[in-house]
Amino acid sequence: MTDAGAARPAPRAPGPGQGEAPALVIFDCDGVLIDSEPISLARLTAGLNRIGVDIDVETVRARFAGTAMTSIMGHVAADYGICVPDGFVEAVKADTLRAFDRELRAMRGVAEAVAALTLPACVASSSDPVRLRHSLGLTGLLPLFEGRVFSSAEVARGKPFPDLFLHAAARMGAAPEGCLVIEDSVPGVTAARAAGMNVVGFTGGGHWGHDRAGADLAAAGASRIFRDYADLADILRGA
Known part of the structure; x- marks a missing residue:
């Protein structure tokens, strides 16, 4: 269920071309980095x-x-x-x-995948700042994103509105059309699309047993669905 009056998803932004890496990778936290849901x-x-x-x-x-x-x-x-x-x-x-x-545990393989990134990356989450830092610290992921963690508490409207993703991109100095968002929820995918960003859906969390194919995420506008962080490098190459 989404907020009344939420902006409809924008047409997909051009984004990075085939085989072209994004300028910024934006990770949601709950259900993407940590198996918290x-x-x-x-x-x-x-x-x-x-x-x-x-x-x-x-x-x-x-x-x-x-x-x-x-x-x-x-x-x-x-x-x-x-x-x-x-x-x-x-x-x-x-x-x-x-x-x-x-x-609480981190998603399998995520620490290694994030540590191997050669691209700028940040976190943009609906969680409040206290829970966000506690969760990332508890799972050992905070050092990978220190100083690059953004919460919906920092913007007027949370997901499914685009405010948080636009805020994160602005703070990181990236144009929206050059960003790739990794999300596990329909509000998150909707927010990323409304921000003019490309978005992929992640269904590796424990709450996705009902639909590992991510049909709801694809319908909301995710360009690809994945469930294993071993596939992240291929996704970032535009494969």
């Missing part, structure tokens, strides 16, 4: 159930994966008629971080 979706579902929202984890995944908490709370109020109590978001975030400490 099964954990965070389960903790969010449990929290919503506690306040009377009748929803299961598969519905939470389908509707809210890749969406910032502020937007999720708005949808809960509009669709379920439940205004979350004070402190609810903070409690869910704290519960999620505790679960991360016990269970």
